[in-house]
Amino acid sequence: MNPRRTSGRAAAADRLARADRSRTFPPLPVRTGARGLFAESWWGSAWLDALETAALDSARLARGRTYARDGHVDTINVTPGRIVATVRGSRPRPYSSDIRLRTLSDQEWDGLLDAIAAEPDQLTALLAKKLPRALADGETRLLPGPGDLVPRCSCPDHGRPCKHAAALCFQVARLLDADPFVLLLMRGRGERELLDDLSRRNAARTAHEARAHPVATTSPPRQGQGAEARPATPTAAPGAAVEAAPGERAVPGAASTSHGVLARVALADRPRPPLPPPLPAPPQPGRPPALPDGDGLPFDPAALEFLAADAAARAHACVTAAAPPSPGSGRPPVHSPFPSLPPWEDAIRLTATAHPTAGLTSTTRALYRDLAAATGRTTTDVARAVAAWRQGGPEGLTLLDTAWNPPAGDFDRARSALLAADLPSLRPRHNHLTDPERGIQLRFGHDHRWYPYESEPGTEDWWPTGPADSDPVGALTALLAR
Numbered sequence: 001m002n003p004r005r006t007s008g009r010a011a012a013a014d015r016l017a018r019a020d021r022s023r024t025f026p027p028l029p030v031r032t033g034a035r036g037l038f039a040e041s042w043w044g045s046a047w048l049d050a051l052e053t054a055a056l057d058s059a060r061l062a063r064g065r066t067y068a069r070d071g072h073v074d075t076i077n078v079t080p081g082r083i084v085a086t087v088r089g090s091r092p093r094p095y096s097s098d099i100r101l102r103t104l105s106d107q108e109w110d111g112l113l114d115a116i117a118a119e120p121d122q123l124t125a126l127l128a129k130k131l132p133r134a135l136a137d138g139e140t141r142l143l144p145g146p147g148d149l150v151p152r153c154s155c156p157d158h159g160r161p162c163k164h165a166a167a168l169c170f171q172v173a174r175l176l177d178a179d180p181f182v183l184l185l186m187r188g189r190g191e192r193e194l195l196d197d198l199s200r201r202n203a204a205r206t207a208h209e210a211r212a213h214p215v216a217t218t219s220p221p222r223q224g225q226g227a228e229a230r231p232a233t234p235t236a237a238p239g240a241a242v243e244a245a246p247g248e249r250a251v252p253g254a255a256s257t258s259h260g261v262l263a264r265v266a267l268a269d270r271p272r273p274p275l276p277p278p279l280p281a282p283p284q285p286g287r288p289p290a291l292p293d294g295d296g297l298p299f300d301p302a303a304l305e306f307l308a309a310d311a312a313a314r315a316h317a318c319v320t321a322a323a324p325p326s327p328g329s330g331r332p333p334v335h336s337p338f339p340s341l342p343p344w345e346d347a348i349r350l351t352a353t354a355h356p357t358a359g360l361t362s363t364t365r366a367l368y369r370d371l372a373a374a375t376g377r378t379t380t381d382v383a384r385a386v387a388a389w390r391q392g393g394p395e396g397l398t399l400l401d402t403a404w405n406p407p408a409g410d411f412d413r414a415r416s417a418l419l420a421a422d423l424p425s426l427r428p429r430h431n432h433l434t435d436p437e438r439g440i441q442l443r444f445g446h447d448h449r450w451y452p453y454e455s456e457p458g459t460e461d462w463w464p465t466g467p468a469d470s471d472p473v474g475a476l477t478a479l480l481a482r
Contacts, residue, residue: 020190030071053146064166087164100150103188117201131180285316352389403430414472450475
């Protein structure tokens with residue numbers, strides 16, 4: 001056997017096992033209606049009993065129940081022995097809460113799985129997403145008892161549990177209502193792993209019972225006939241192989257039976273249904289959830305949120321720009337709406353799109369300071385470049401620092417159009433039309449649009465102001481109206 005192929009299969013099996021032992025659930029919807037029992041199943045209620053029995057403050061539990069009901073718990077991740085989620089409180093950043101639960105030992109799992117294999121009704125109930133009482137109350141205790149749930153949270157509240165960890169516990173009860181395999185995962189094993197193990201145990205049990213109770217293969221003699229009168233049944237000679245169909249392997253010592261049809265032959269000409277059409281792109285890109293603060297993290301949570309939001313926006317733009325293929329043709333090439341940019345321009349793009357409508361808040365000032373320090377520029381340079389990008393993207397940023405000489409045509413006709421509209425006369429220089437006394441300027445871009453700028457009169461401190469316009473009269477009119 002090829003050792004490389006074996007190692008590849010082992011690696012694939014290991015990846016499947018790791019994936020089976022980790023489940024992620026999106027935020028549960030807000031719970032509306034009557035404010036009665038939070039859990040609907042008896043095992044979900046037993047989970048909450050373990051929480052409430054060991055809680056030291058009922059007021060924190062009540063606030064946690066309200067947080068869970070109002071949808072403050074974000075994505076939940078369940079792994080053996082641990083449940084993790086971010087919970088939004090009164091502060092801008094959420095807190096990281098987790099619940100720990102002891103996993104079962106291998107010996108406990110053997111006893112539990114033997115009990116399920118011995119009672120098919122229990123496996124049937126589990127597959128129907130119900131937890132049998134006989135299984136939960138067996139020798140191996142599945143449900144937690146008082147003190148078994150260990151809550152932790154990054155919030156400053158040292159309650160046991162705090163309202164954030166309590167909210168997570170209440171939402172986990174809803175997960176257990178829907179799928180008791182979540183409880184088995186908390187105890188150490190995933191659903192696929194358990195079902196595979198139970199399948200092997202059932203097969204071994206069936207084989208053992210077949211050996212213990214062999215089934216007679218000869219029919220009893222007819223009435224009035226002795227053993228001598230039975231018709232002879234042709235049998236294969238010991239060690240002989242039954243004739244195999246083409247492509248099949250001969251089985252030594254097997255009785256001659258009907259061979260049937262090979263699966264690959266039966267499915268070869270089966271018509272395949274067409275693929276469904278792709279889903280339409282959402283109108284807006286999604287926003288990633290806020291990440292909690294943490295000590296000793298190898299990254300800045302705000303920077304990670306920032307990059308995740310940018311990745312979502314870029315992916316949304318690419319999907320939106322991709323036209324569906326025409327019938328009978330291949331998929332047309334899709335050009336990325338985000339061309340490769342130098343580091344400075346890409347940093348300005350990221351900064352400008354992080355808060356596209358925000359002014360100089362404390363957050364943006366800190367962002368400008370960090371970018372200025374990383375690029376060796378001033379915060380004023382960064383702020384001016386961000387304004388230029390918001391005004392016109394890459395072209396707006398190019399016009400901020402680079403002048404060019406446009407050919408005769410639109411640029412020359414613009415002055416006549418401004419005079420005809422009874423607007424102030426602007427002095428031409430390169431691609432700029434300027435009135436220094438009023439502190440106004442129009443810059444003509446390579447995209448044939450006009451970019452308005454303003455400055456304090458008598459100075460040369462020009463700042464991008466307002467959106468670009470293909471009409472110089474409209475651009476100057478909007479600039480004068482400011």
